[in-house]
Amino acid sequence: MxxxxxxxxxxxxxxxxxxxxxxxxxxxxxxxxxxxxxxxxxxxxxxxxxxxxxxxxxxxxxxxxxxxxxxxxxxxxxxxxxxxxxxxxxxxxxxxxxxxxxxxxxxxxxxxxxxxxxxxxxxxxxxxxxxxxxxxxxxxxxxxxxxxxxxxxxxxxxxxxxxxxxxxxxxxxxxxxxxxxxxxxxxxxxxxxxxxxxxxxxxxxxxxxxxxxxxxxxxxxxxxxxxxxxxxxIGHYNVMKPEEFDKLIGEKCNRTHAVAIRPETIAISKEKKNLENCYEFKGKVVESLPRGNVLRYTIDVNGIEISADTLFRSFSIFEDQSEVWLSLEKRNCLDVEETAV
Amino acid sequence: MKEHKVLKTIWKVCVAVFLLMPLVVTLIYSFSERWINIIPEGFTLEYYVKTLTNTTFLMGIVRGMVTALIPVLITNISVLLALYVVIVYLQNMEKVVQLFCLIPSTINGIIVATSVLGTYAGSDTVFSNRIFMLVMIYCVFIMPVTYQGIRNSLYAVNTAGILEAAEMLGYRKFHSYVTIVIPTILPGLCNSALMSFAGLFGDFAIIKIIAASQWETAQAYLYRNRSTDAQELSAAVVILLLITLVINYAVHKSQNDKKGVRAE
Amino acid sequence: MKNFKKAGGRIAFFLPLAFIILFFECVPLVSMIVKSFLEDSGSGFTLNNFIQIFQKPAYLVAIKNTLWITILSTVVGLIIDFFLAMALSRDTGKKKSLYLSLLNLTSNFSGVPLSIAFITLLGTAGVFVLISKQIGFTPLASYNLYSLKGMFIIYVYFQIPMGTLLLLPTFDKVRKEWKEAARLMNARSVRFWLQIGIPVMMPGILGTFNMLFANALATYATPYLLVNNSISLLPVKIVDMFVGDVKQRPGLGSALSIVMLLIVMIEIGLTNLCKRHFERGTKR
The missing domain is CATH 3.40.50.300 (P-loop containing nucleotide triphosphate hydrolases)
Incomplete structure (x- = not known):
């Protein structure tokens, strides 16, 4: 007991x-x-x-x-x-x-x-x-x-x-x-x-x-x-419906649940990296906000705004309106329920 | 916890009964023909007709209202003017004004009245006019309540700030004091003014000392006729209470209006 | 010149208040103090007035009676008010506002009308007295309103609405968290009120005590109407010295006024001492 x-x-x-x-x-x-x-x-x-x-x-x-x-x-x-x-x-x-x-x-x-x-x-x-x-x-x-x-x-x-x-x-x-x-x-x-x-x-x-x-x-x-x-x-996750997720990554996945993606699991770079087990897609920086040691970008991907965090390092700052490539490991896209059961 | 609630309710009921007892008995008494047994006998409006057609009593009410209203106006205006100067120009005078305005709360109405009477009664000046004396004593009597009411409202609305802001927009300070500040604090002012008014209207001690024979208010009338018919007296008491009730309702309403303004 | 004019304007704003305070507060007060040290014939400094007050039984009894009814009605009133305000403080809504209306109404029910109402109730031919005689309830049947003890009930009556209305805001100062914290430490509610609630409220309670005391001390209409001169009380005595039917003695009256003033000041001084003791912790 x-x-x-x-x-x-x-x-x-x-x-x-x-x-x-x-x-x-x-x-x-x-x-x-x-x-x-x-x-x-x-x-x-x-x-x-x-x-x-x-x-x-x-x-x-x-x-x-x-x-x-x-x-x-x-x-x-x-x-x-x-x-x-x-x-x-x-x-x-x-x-x-x-x-x-x-x-x-x-x-x-x-x-x-x-x-x-x-x-x-x-x-x-x-x-x-x-x-x-x-x-x-x-x-x-x-x-x-x-x-x-x-x-x-x-x-x-x-x-x-x-x-x-x-x-x-x-x-x-x-x-x-x-x-x-x-x-x-x-x-x-x-x-x-x-x-x-x-x-x-x-x-x-x-x-x-x-x-x-x-x-x-x-x-x-x-x-x-x-x-x-x-x-x-809890984690400022990006939460989206299955169809929004499809739009984000630009392919059809037929997911049944909403998808949650933690901002720090999204990597930002100037060029496409062609990594394995990753989704990669292009987006445009809307704005960036420094939050302590983290820089949080808001990025527009095919009309969907998501946030992505990077460590605050001066050599990797992306300007507003610049085009960037985002990569995201598949296992970091989590299924979440609508409500608790 | 439960027993506490029961005890509290019992207490509230007991006190309410005690408070209501004289009111209710007076009310029933004034409507009944006689009440010498356990239950009052006969219902009549006779005593109300008598009282309400009694010009001396009615004049007493009017007199009481006049000598309650004038001092309230005088005191409010004097304090408003003085506090304007204090807030805008002479902040260091604040303590002095406060001291003198609050002294009457320590020396009660009887001392004020007897000392004024003793000082000016034989002086053959305008000060020896009993009604003038009465009005002035009433002014002193309600000074503490009036002062505190006005002072608190003036500071609550940040008068100095409002006046400075208005001055930057090109208005003279006194002009904005009258057109902006005073209307803002008016509900609070009315509240304390009505309370003062009710207090003066219910006064007997001061009127008795100063001018009971020259200026017979309703209270003085009741006193003079204290040994006449008890039912008629009861009817008069009920009428005076109704007037108080109306004033109370007005106070209550002005308070609620104030809250309403804030909520907006 | 311009500055002078401006200053003059400012002073003009002060004039009405200054007039009232100077001529109807300060001058009479000073003149009263001076008069109390003069013979009524008007010549020479004397302590006679005060000596008389403290030697003649008539005045001593007046002081004693006044102190008795003032202090007792204040204490009894305060106790009733405290529990009533406590019971009301947790209430909300319609019931509370109805009760507050009753308090507001009765707080203006004073002076001659109140005394007349009590005569109707408990006077020689009062309703309750007559009923009690009919049913043979002796304590009420022989109630004597026209005595110090008989009047006491009226004094308590007018202390209730005033004191309760003054005490109510003080109860808001007692935070819910304190009650809950004390309860979790296994304190009963009596212990909580004795050790925390009342000490915290003490400044407010003492302020209310002052108001009730001053209120009872200056009560004139009730004793004047009910007992007049058969039982002497300070306010009645003082007024008699100035406007009485018998010989007027303003010197003695002034001295009595000063005694009354001293009573108030001593009482305020004592409550202030008390207040300071309780404000130790709560003030920064």
Whole structure:
């Protein structure tokens, strides 16, 4: 039996059916990310596990026990919210001690636990500061420390980094992952940022409109998207209908499924290369956008626009409107379903 | 969680009953011929006819409205003018103006009224005119609410920015203050003005101190006739409450209009 | 010359407000303070007025009565208001706006009309009193509205709508995340409100306390109508000194006004001290 089991979870807000029969298992000690666009139900699923939302149908098991109707107070779950969740009238240390006091922990031991948790997030010197005196990033670290100091069975992170600026976010992602591994704590992380999900997760559960779209390791989800939605959401895939694909490569393939092509698998060159097991076709550069170390071209091929990524090297930049040859390995053209089954 | 909800509902109902009790009983009382047993007896409109044909009472309402309306106008205009200068030219005066406008919230109406009376009553100037005195005291009385309402609205619409932008387009600042800024904040202004108006219309203490005999408002009339027929008094109270209700509705509406403008 | 004209124009804009504030706020206030140190005959500096206030039982009782009914009605009102605002804060839609209309209406129901309504209800020939006599319900049958304790109910009545309307926005400051975080740490809701909710709301609660206190302190119509001089209260006493039927004593009246002013200032000072204590963390 898995550590956490969701069985056929259904949840509606009024006429809005948010979760449509979710079945999901989470293993002990793993970090599972719930990934999806806003409104897909990922936060709601997390809050159902926490007990902050009632489940209308289905059941949730934690550590072998049915907790579907257990009060949130008794579930032993730690949670970090999006932002502003620290108690503003208490110092950092008091915030951490709040949960321990309820556990009736001895003063000395409590002190030890609090400073250990603060040390873990690197904020020992801020123990006596008030939340209002901390930066957004520091506040989220404290929130994390507060969530783990009570030694909960599960740690829930509800988009904890979405209000933090990009650079700091990268650091915190690594740090959270490090702490999670160190404590070996079962963690469910909610985000809408696919890069963040890639960096942090053992497994990713991709959600769309209240259903699980795909479940798997970051690599498998990235390289083998099963549905049109997964391909579009995860890797900026070029997704096209079979007849569009035929038009692109200029031959008839009789494919039955939509085709997904990752931008970085398309190679661009000035001349035709005549490679084996490749489709090769001519196109015209519409525009190019630098994206970090990658240059993304939008190329018009027979009236179909596709994107292709190349590493940003100065000697291989193609001008707008110039004619280029594109080559694409056949095995990189993936079949994807219209929707999840 | 469920029990909390039940407790909250019980609490809300209890307080609502307490709040409604005097209103409802007065209403029923004013329509009944007598109420000396458990259930009121007889339905009559007699007391309303009496009250509504009583010119002294009606004049009292009119008087009350006049001396509520004039101070509201005077105070709003004075504060608007002064804050224009403060925002455009003399930002450092802001604190001073604020201090003096908010002092009346600490010294209550009774102290203002008695001190003004004590200072000017025998002075034989225009200041010793009781109605003038009353209007001025009312101005001071509603100063804090008016000041805060106007100040918040002026800063909410970034008045300084609007005036500068208009000046670059070739308009004089005061001209754009009157034609752009004031119309923009008018809904908020009306809201606080109506609240002040309702407060002054319901005043008894200040009128009693300053001018109860020269200028008998509806409140003063009720007081003078406190021991006359109870049903007639109840009818008068109901009528005054209806007027308040209308003012309230107007406040509510001006608030909603404001929201509507924002939504656009 | 042009600059002078401009400056003159600006000052002209200030004139109306300055006129009101100077002649009807500052001058009377100063004159009141001066008068409180003068004999009513008009000659010479004296502390007599204040000495009288703190020696004669009549004035001491007035102060005591005023403090009793003001503080008690403020505290009781605030407690009722707190739970009412709490219950209303999570509501939405039609039900809430209906309740708010009731509060708005009753917040303007004050002074003479309110007192008359309560006389109809609980006066000597009040409806409830008569009914209680009929059914033999003694506590209400012998209700004496014309006493300090009897009037108390009216004071509480007008504290409810005002305080609730003032407290409602303060509840918005308590974030949902705090409640949820506390709940996940196994805190019961009483613990949450005592340790987080109320401390966070404290500045707003104290502000409301100030307003209710000032409101009750300055209440004139109700005691004047119900008990007049049989039970003395500061506002009634002060007004009597200026416009009473008996001998007018503006010096003593001014001194009483200053006592009332001092009560307000001490109360505001105390709540400010309290406020500072609670604002420690929430202010940057």
């Amino acid at each position: 898995a550590y956490i089991e969701f069985k056929n979870i259904n949840k509606s807000f009024g006429s809005n059916h948010v979760l449509k029969g979710i079945d999901l298992n989470v293993e002990k000690g793993e970090l599972l990310t719930l990934l999806g666009p806003s409104g897909c139900g990922k936060s709601t699923l997390l809050r159902c596990l926490a007990g902050l939302e009632e489940v209308q149908e289905g059941s949730i098991y934690l550590d072998g026990k049915d907790i579907t109707h257990t009060d949130a107070r008794l579930r032993q779950i730690g949670m970090v919210f999006q932002q502003y969740s620290l108690f503003p009238n208490m110092t950092v240390a008091q915030n951490l001690a709040f949960g321990l006091k309820i556990k009736k922990m001895a003063k000395e031991e409590m002190k030890k636990e609090v400073s250990a948790a603060l040390k873990m997030v690197g904020l020992e010197e801020k123990a006596n500061a008030y939340p209002g005196q901390l930066s957004g990033g520091q506040q989220q670290r404290v929130a994390l420390a507060r969530a783990i100091v009570t030694k909960p069975k599960v740690l829930l992170l509800d988009e904890p980094l979405s209000a933090i600026d990009a650079k700091l976010r990268k650091n915190l992602q690594i740090e959270i992952r490090k702490i999670q591994k160190e404590l070996n704590i079962t963690t469910i992380f909610v985000t809408h940022d696919q890069d963040e999900a890639m960096v942090m997760s053992d497994r990713i559960c991709l959600l769309n409109e209240g259903r699980i779209e795909q479940l798997g390791t970051p690599v498998s989800i990235y390289t083998e998207p099963k549905t049109k939605f997964a391909a579009g959401f």
